[in-house]
Amino acid sequence: MTDVYNFCAGPAMLPAQVMKKAQKELLNWDGLGTSVMEVSHRSSEFKKLAKQADQDLRELMSIPDNYHVLFMHGGGRAQFAAVVNNFLGSNGKALYLTSGQWSQAAAEEAIRLVGPKGVDTIDVTKNEVEPVVKSISIPDFNNMNDEYRYLHFCPNETVDGIEIFDDISSPWPIVADMSSNILSRQIDVSRYAVIYAGAQKNIGPSGLSIVIIRNDMLKLPKLPQASIFNYQMQVESGSMYNTPPTFAWYLAAEVFKWLKQNGGVAQIEENNYKKAELLYDCIDNSNLYVNDVAIENRSWMNVTFKLTKGTLETEFIEQAKNKGLVALKGHRLVGGMRASIYNAMPVKGVQALTKFMVEFEESNTNYSN
Numbered sequence: 001m002t003d004v005y006n007f008c009a010g011p012a013m014l015p016a017q018v019m020k021k022a023q024k025e026l027l028n029w030d031g032l033g034t035s036v037m038e039v040s041h042r043s044s045e046f047k048k049l050a051k052q053a054d055q056d057l058r059e060l061m062s063i064p065d066n067y068h069v070l071f072m073h074g075g076g077r078a079q080f081a082a083v084v085n086n087f088l089g090s091n092g093k094a095l096y097l098t099s100g101q102w103s104q105a106a107a108e109e110a111i112r113l114v115g116p117k118g119v120d121t122i123d124v125t126k127n128e129v130e131p132v133v134k135s136i137s138i139p140d141f142n143n144m145n146d147e148y149r150y151l152h153f154c155p156n157e158t159v160d161g162i163e164i165f166d167d168i169s170s171p172w173p174i175v176a177d178m179s180s181n182i183l184s185r186q187i188d189v190s191r192y193a194v195i196y197a198g199a200q201k202n203i204g205p206s207g208l209s210i211v212i213i214r215n216d217m218l219k220l221p222k223l224p225q226a227s228i229f230n231y232q233m234q235v236e237s238g239s240m241y242n243t244p245p246t247f248a249w250y251l252a253a254e255v256f257k258w259l260k261q262n263g264g265v266a267q268i269e270e271n272n273y274k275k276a277e278l279l280y281d282c283i284d285n286s287n288l289y290v291n292d293v294a295i296e297n298r299s300w301m302n303v304t305f306k307l308t309k310g311t312l313e314t315e316f317i318e319q320a321k322n323k324g325l326v327a328l329k330g331h332r333l334v335g336g337m338r339a340s341i342y343n344a345m346p347v348k349g350v351q352a353l354t355k356f357m358v359e360f361e362e363s364n365t366n367y368s369n
C-alpha cells in the first residue's frame with residue numbers, strides 16, 4: 001500500500017511514530033503484561049504517566065506555575081458549557097467574540113445556559129464584498145466599561161480556515177478555545193486566563209479535553225453543574241474525580257514526548273509555517289484554486305479552498321483519494337475543500353498534495369464550464 005496522507009479536520013492523523021509505539025506496547029505496557037487500558041488510573045504506573053504528561057505539556061508551552069493543567073472528558077464542546085458553569089454564577093456576564101462556526105457555537109451554548117442577558121457577542125469578522133475577502137478586526141476594548149467575567153474567543157476557526165495571530169488585549173480574563181491550534185506555534189500562556197482544547201486535532205484521540213487554567217479563575221462564582229465539569233473539584237482530584245479517559249491520556253502523553261523529541265513547539269512552528277506557505281503559494285499561483293481569507297488571517301492548520309470550476313470538485317476529491325490524499329472535502333456547512341495540516345502532517349504530505357494540485361490543474365486546463 002502506498003503512503004496515505006490524511007487531511008481530516010478531526011479526529012485527525014496522529015504521528016506515525018506514536019501510533020507504532022502504541023501498537024508495540026498495546027498488550028504489555030510499562031512491563032505490566034497488560035494494556036494501559038486495563039490498569040487502574042490510581043495505580044502508581046498510571047500516576048507516573050499523568051505526572052509526566054503534566055510536566056511535558058508545561059515544558060512544551062512554558063506554562064507558568066500559577067496555572068493548573070486538567071485532563072477532562074467531553075472534548076471541545078464540554079468546555080463550551082464548563083466555562084459558563086464555572087465562571088458565570090451570581091448573574092455573571094461574559095463577552096464572546098465570534099469569528100466563525102466554532103466561536104458562534106460556543107456563544108450559543110452560553111446563551112442556552114444563562115440566557116441572552118448573560119452574554120454579549122461581537123462579530124469580529126469583516127467581509128469585503130468585491131472581491132470576497134474574509135478578515136478579522138479586533139476592536140479596542142479599553143474604552144468599554146462593561147464588567148465581564150471573561151472574554152471568550154477562538155483563535156483558529158477550524159471550519160472556516162481563519163486564524164487570529166495577533167495577541168488580544170482585554171481588561172477581562174481571556175478564555176481561548178484552542179482546539180485546533182494548541183501546540184502549533186509558540187504562544188504566551190500568561191496572556192490567557194483559560195486555554196482549552198478538544199484533543200482530536202493536535203493532541204490525541206477524541207473525547208479528551210485539555211484545560212489550562214489560572215489559579216484565580218477557580219474563585220469565581222459557579223452555577224450548579226455536574227461535578228466532573230467542576231474545575232475546582234478536578235484540580236483537587238488531579239483530574240481523577242471519576243475515571244478519566246485513560247487511553248486517550250496515554251496517547252496524549254506520547255504525543256507530548258514526540259513533540260519534545262522533535263524540537264518542541266519552536267520546531268513544529270517552523271514546520272507548520274512551511275507547510276501552510278507551500279499550500280497557500282500553490283493556491284495563489286493557480287487559476288483553478290482560490291482561498292478567500294485575508295493573508296494575515298489564513299489558518300496554518302486548516303487550509304480552505306474552492307475550485308473556480310466548481311463542477312470539478314467531485315473529480316478532484318476522487319483523484320486525490322486515488323493518490324492517497326484523503327479527507328479533503330470541506331465542512332458540510334461551507335463546502336469546497338479543506339486540507340487540515342496539523343502538527344502530525346509531515347511536510348512531505350503537503351508536498352504530495354501540492355504536486356497533485358498542480359498536475360490536476362494542468363490536466364484540466366482545456367476544460368470549459
Ligand SMILES: *Cc1c(COP(=O)(O)O)cnc(C)c1O
Pocket residue numbers: 010074075076077078102154156157158177178179180198199201206207
Ligand atoms: C473540533 C472543535 C471543537 C469541538 O470539539 P468536540 O470534541 O467535537 O466537542 C470546538 N472548537 C474548535 C475550535 C474545534 O476545532
